[in-house]
Amino acid sequence: MAGIVAYGVALPKRRLRSSDIHATWRNVAEDVLEKFAFVERCVPGPDEDPITLGVDSARRCLEQAGREPGEVDGLVFGSCTNPYSTKAAATVVGEALGLPNGIFSTDVQFGGRSGSDALTVALALVGSGMARRVLAVASDCLSRHVPPGHVYEYSASAGAVSFLVSAEETVAEVEGISYWASDRADWFRVAGERYLQLGGGFVGHMSSWGLVENLLPAWKELVRRTGLDPASLQYAAVPQSTGVMPLIVATRLELDMDVVLPWVLTASVGDVGSAGVPLSLCHVLDNAGPGEKVVVLVYGWGGGATAMLLHTTQRLPSLPGRPSVMPEVERGEYVDYSRALKYEHKLLRPDRGLSGYY
Amino acid sequence: MTTELPVPIPRVEIHSTLRSAREREGRYRLVGSRCSSCQALWFPRRFVCPRCHSRELEPYQCSHRGTVVTFWPDTMGFPAIGYEEIEDRVVALVRLDDGVHVITEIADTPAGRLQNGDRVRMVLRRQKREDTGNWCYGYKFEKEAG
Numbered sequence: 001m002a003g004i005v006a007y008g009v010a011l012p013k014r015r016l017r018s019s020d021i022h023a024t025w026r027n028v029a030e031d032v033l034e035k036f037a038f039v040e041r042c043v044p045g046p047d048e049d050p051i052t053l054g055v056d057s058a059r060r061c062l063e064q065a066g067r068e069p070g071e072v073d074g075l076v077f078g079s080c081t082n083p084y085s086t087k088a089a090a091t092v093v094g095e096a097l098g099l100p101n102g103i104f105s106t107d108v109q110f111g112g113r114s115g116s117d118a119l120t121v122a123l124a125l126v127g128s129g130m131a132r133r134v135l136a137v138a139s140d141c142l143s144r145h146v147p148p149g150h151v152y153e154y155s156a157s158a159g160a161v162s163f164l165v166s167a168e169e170t171v172a173e174v175e176g177i178s179y180w181a182s183d184r185a186d187w188f189r190v191a192g193e194r195y196l197q198l199g200g201g202f203v204g205h206m207s208s209w210g211l212v213e214n215l216l217p218a219w220k221e222l223v224r225r226t227g228l229d230p231a232s233l234q235y236a237a238v239p240q241s242t243g244v245m246p247l248i249v250a251t252r253l254e255l256d257m258d259v260v261l262p263w264v265l266t267a268s269v270g271d272v273g274s275a276g277v278p279l280s281l282c283h284v285l286d287n288a289g290p291g292e293k294v295v296v297l298v299y300g301w302g303g304g305a306t307a308m309l310l311h312t313t314q315r316l317p318s319l320p321g322r323p324s325v326m327p328e329v330e331r332g333e334y335v336d337y338s339r340a341l342k343y344e345h346k347l348l349r350p351d352r353g354l355s356g357y358y
Numbered sequence: 359m360t361t362e363l364p365v366p367i368p369r370v371e372i373h374s375t376l377r378s379a380r381e382r383e384g385r386y387r388l389v390g391s392r393c394s395s396c397q398a399l400w401f402p403r404r405f406v407c408p409r410c411h412s413r414e415l416e417p418y419q420c421s422h423r424g425t426v427v428t429f430w431p432d433t434m435g436f437p438a439i440g441y442e443e444i445e446d447r448v449v450a451l452v453r454l455d456d457g458v459h460v461i462t463e464i465a466d467t468p469a470g471r472l473q474n475g476d477r478v479r480m481v482l483r484r485q486k487r488e489d490t491g492n493w494c495y496g497y498k499f500e501k502e503a504g
């Protein structure tokens with residue numbers, strides 16, 4: 001069956017400490033930062049966006065696979081903060097990578113599920129025989145779409161993950177996959193709006209509005225279909241927009257905390273949007289051995305969940321370029337809050353000028 | 359338009375969307391030219407070989423890795439138009455592994471932490487906006503880890 005051949009990670013180098021945001025706004029009690037694991041997050045540079053980060057992660061993915069761009073025959077770009085409405089971003093990504101023009105390429109969007117949906121589409125293309133090697137890109141710059149002063153600003157971050165999907169030379173194969181979708185306006189942007197709007201709540205029982213309702217049935221269906229014994233799981237990559245979310249998921253799905261918590265990166269990188277769970281999966285693949293079971297649980301606003309069961313193969317230990325996640329996480333350099341506001345284009349400026357200043 | 363994501367569109371020294379699109383292969387991934395008659399490599403692409411004046415040139419994919427020959431911080435006093443959001447902007451001459459030289463911006467590393475001979479790799483970054491307001495993407499180089 002189709003699976004993952006290689007993966008690549010790209011995070012912006014700039015980081016912002018939660019304490020810096022808090023010093024300006026003081027919009028939550030200090031212990032809230034600790035409870036939600038809001039420690040630091042990535043800040044995209046003024047020259048970075050989901051396209052540039054996506055391309056960077058895809059280049060690393062192809063390098064790890066030892067494949068030339070000409071050997072790829074499909075591209076799926078998943079983002080819920082696509083720099084373009086209407087126009088495809090996949091064309092920029094495809095040409096920047098030098099992929100052939102005569103391949104299937106497209107953008108997909110489903111909130112925080114966009115990135116893993118790209119992976120699902122890639123698996124379908126390969127599984128159906130429509131393509132041999134497909135690049136699935138998960139990339140988001142959530143931080144640009146959260147207004148200053150909102151509590152989500154502590155977490156909303158940016159980053160990208162790419163997977164090369166094929167039926168040959170896999171390091172992780174898919175055993176089963178299941179879905180659940182039901183309409184929830186938990187987080188949304190109506191067309192033309194820049195900032196995310198919260199339909200449910202950030203704390204309290206409404207904060208998981210959509211998450212549990214969708215994830216639980218998808219998970220139960222996965223267990224039923226694959227005959228999985230949850231006790232046999234070694235790794236789980238779960239939604240991690242805040243540090244509380246993995247705890248909610250592990251509790252409600254009755255997963256062992258030891259299977260979930262080592263792969264939660266919220267405190268280091270924040271919420272990387274639809275690249276968040278893929279990043280957690282890469283962290284798992286960086287550390288897993290052959291023949292181990294990994295469950296990938298994803299939630300996308302709007303709302304819907306995907307539950308995917310993978311097992312690693314004998315090829316995984318010899319995959320070059322591992323680890324890929326922690327070197328990216330650890331190369332951060334701090335910027336202050338005012339510079340983060342500038343980089344994220346949150347300061348009002350003239351539309352047209354001789355330059356941005358005069 | 360720009361109130362959506364307030365990134366100003368410069369009024370002078372602009373990228374035209376049409377010209378930008380024609381030159382995208384060079385900007386996106388360093389596609390230059392190789393002279394079929396004297397084998398010289400060129401970047402950006404040429405239509406006539408500056409060395410032997412042959413018009414037989416073919417697209418050539420330049421190497422994406424190279425070495426910093428020299429670099430200079432942007433110290434003009436006023437930031438380059440359309441690039442004013444980046445403080446400590448650094449421009450460098452990079453010798454690619456196939457011998458081609460490119461003048462490029464170094465992303466994310468201030469001049470104080472850069473040295474001649476540093477290894478760099480090409481990355482795609484967003485450039486200043488085009489005259490129509492379209493995003494414009496192109497190469498920069500990033501210092502390699504380790």
Ligand SMILES: [Zn+2]
Pocket residue numbers: 393394395396397398407408409410411412
């Ligand atoms: Zn010539």
